Amino acid sequence: MEMQQDQHMKILKSCNVLGPCANIFISSNTGSWRLERPQVDFSACIKCGACQRYCPADVIDIHKDREECVTFMWDYCKGCGICANECPKKCITMIDERGEG
Amino acid sequence: MARYKMLDGNAAAVEAIAMAKVGVISAYPITPQSSVAEKLSELVDKGTLKANYIRVESEHTAMSAAITAQLTGVRAATATSSVGLALMTEVLGMASGCRVPIVMPVVNRALAAPWSLWCDHQDTMTVRDTGWLQFYCENVQDVFDLTIAAYRIAEDKRVQTPAMVALDGFFLSHSMQKLLIPEQAEIDAFIGPYIPKNLRLDPKDPVIINNLTPSDEMTEMRWQQMMGMKNAETVIDEVFQEFEKTFGRRHSAVEGYCMEDAEEAVVSLGSMSGTAKYVVDQLRAQGRKAGALKVVSFRPFPYQKVREALENTRKIAVIDRTAGLGGQGAPLWTETAAAMKDSGKPVINYIAGLGGRDISMYTIENIFADLAENNGSSPVWIDLKENAENLRQVEMYV
Numbered sequence: 001m002e003m004q005q006d007q008h009m010k011i012l013k014s015c016n017v018l019g020p021c022a023n024i025f026i027s028s029n030t031g032s033w034r035l036e037r038p039q040v041d042f043s044a045c046i047k048c049g050a051c052q053r054y055c056p057a058d059v060i061d062i063h064k065d066r067e068e069c070v071t072f073m074w075d076y077c078k079g080c081g082i083c084a085n086e087c088p089k090k091c092i093t094m095i096d097e098r099g100e101g
Numbered sequence: 102m103a104r105y106k107m108l109d110g111n112a113a114a115v116e117a118i119a120m121a122k123v124g125v126i127s128a129y130p131i132t133p134q135s136s137v138a139e140k141l142s143e144l145v146d147k148g149t150l151k152a153n154y155i156r157v158e159s160e161h162t163a164m165s166a167a168i169t170a171q172l173t174g175v176r177a178a179t180a181t182s183s184v185g186l187a188l189m190t191e192v193l194g195m196a197s198g199c200r201v202p203i204v205m206p207v208v209n210r211a212l213a214a215p216w217s218l219w220c221d222h223q224d225t226m227t228v229r230d231t232g233w234l235q236f237y238c239e240n241v242q243d244v245f246d247l248t249i250a251a252y253r254i255a256e257d258k259r260v261q262t263p264a265m266v267a268l269d270g271f272f273l274s275h276s277m278q279k280l281l282i283p284e285q286a287e288i289d290a291f292i293g294p295y296i297p298k299n300l301r302l303d304p305k306d307p308v309i310i311n312n313l314t315p316s317d318e319m320t321e322m323r324w325q326q327m328m329g330m331k332n333a334e335t336v337i338d339e340v341f342q343e344f345e346k347t348f349g350r351r352h353s354a355v356e357g358y359c360m361e362d363a364e365e366a367v368v369s370l371g372s373m374s375g376t377a378k379y380v381v382d383q384l385r386a387q388g389r390k391a392g393a394l395k396v397v398s399f400r401p402f403p404y405q406k407v408r409e410a411l412e413n414t415r416k417i418a419v420i421d422r423t424a425g426l427g428g429q430g431a432p433l434w435t436e437t438a439a440a441m442k443d444s445g446k447p448v449i450n451y452i453a454g455l456g457g458r459d460i461s462m463y464t465i466e467n468i469f470a471d472l473a474e475n476n477g478s479s480p481v482w483i484d485l486k487e488n489a490e491n492l493r494q495v496e497m498y499v
């Protein structure tokens with residue numbers, strides 16, 4: 001019998017399944033829960049990587065060779081603010097997602 | 102050739118489950134369901150039924166094991182009653198939400214307290230919104246027939262929703278009646294082998310079942326379930342028609358008795374419906390235009406059929422075998438009243454037969470008598486004793 005995970009690879013046909021069942025895992029977009037967003041002052045950043053190590057969702061990347069040296073995966077950053085708290089240079093600010101702050 | 106047998110309701114349920122060739126049984130005994138769990142275990146022990154019997158420590162596990170077993174691609178069976186169904190409640194939603202079409206006999210018994218062992222519809226009514234189909238039986242033949250039909254209805258691709266077959270505790274579960282059992286080959290031809298229509302569980306071919314589902318998908322999955330229920334109304338009609346063609350017995354989502362020209366009607370569920378028909382005959386002999394309407398499918402509730410059946414009546418009595426505490430009426434009344442909301446006809450709720458109290462011909466005669474005089478007072482506790490207020494008087498220093 002055909003493997004259920006292989007069906008979508010071969011693009012045979014779309015089959016509707018009902019309820020919370022799937023053969024490929026698509027994580028929930030937890031970024032939609034975010035109320036505040038971290039904003040980095042790249043001129044003050046020393047690229048130490050503290051924010052990356054403390055991020056509980058592991059969504060921060062450090063790029064030593066780029067001007068925009070810290071990036072976030074916005075689909076999964078919940079805006080907890082731990083990166084801003086832990087930054088030794090205090091160069092991460094939490095910005096209101098609704099644009100009110 | 103089909104053959105006659107003398108069986109009680111529980112044995113009829115076992116007969117249907119065995120003829121559906123279930124592959125896994127996980128059941129926990131509870132009065133008055135116990136003989137279902139016991140007889141299934143005997144059949145497995147003798148080798149008559151080729152199935153795995155899982156002895157579980159609770160109803161919560163019974164349903165969990167049944168769901169996961171059925172997800173691997175076999176029919177799984179379980180059965181319960183009363184507080185067992187209440188303990189199973191959390192997992193009932195897993196079966197309906199993951200679209201696992203299990204068929205489960207539920208032997209109706211009151212929920213506690215007061216602790217009771219006897220017939221009352223409070224158990225199945227409490228779980229009426231868990232997304233399961235619910236069929237109520239009038240007699241032992243119904244228990245067999247509706248269970249067989251339930252496999253076809255629940256497993257239909259358009260439905261894919263589990264089904265409860267509710268039979269009244271003791272009045273049906275332990276009452277010996279004559280019933281016609283078809284040949285195994287006829288049942289095989291009617292329900293066929295189990296073919297899973299959703300994704301199935303296979304360790305070599307993994308899938309994801311019931312991951313955390315955020316709000317952007319929840320509404321749509323509930324909508325899918327609603328469509329399953331809606332489609333079930335059509336599928337129930339189709340399956341019952343085919344059932345009649347194959348086995349010669351007619352069943353329907355709602356069954357009218359002398360309803361064509363009835364002016365006063367009683368709406369009922371379960372074993373009381375036979376008594377209601379008998380009383381209708383007596384009243385007809387006296388020249389009264391009485392009728393009875395038996396609701397077989399409570400979920401989905403066939404409100405259009407109920408409305409059509411009650412269209413020409415003047416007054417409607419709805420008998421509930423559960424108290425519906427704090428509501429304007431009990432569940433069968435709520436549904437019937439909603440179906441009749443534009444008609445302006447009085448729909449009176451009668452609470453009767455709680456915790457095993459018999460709904461006798463006198464009870465139903467009293468309901469017809471009250472209905473004739475009733476000016477809109479509802480619900481009426483028709484068989485309430487006069488000493489309800491001081492039922493257990495004690496001497497105390499105050």
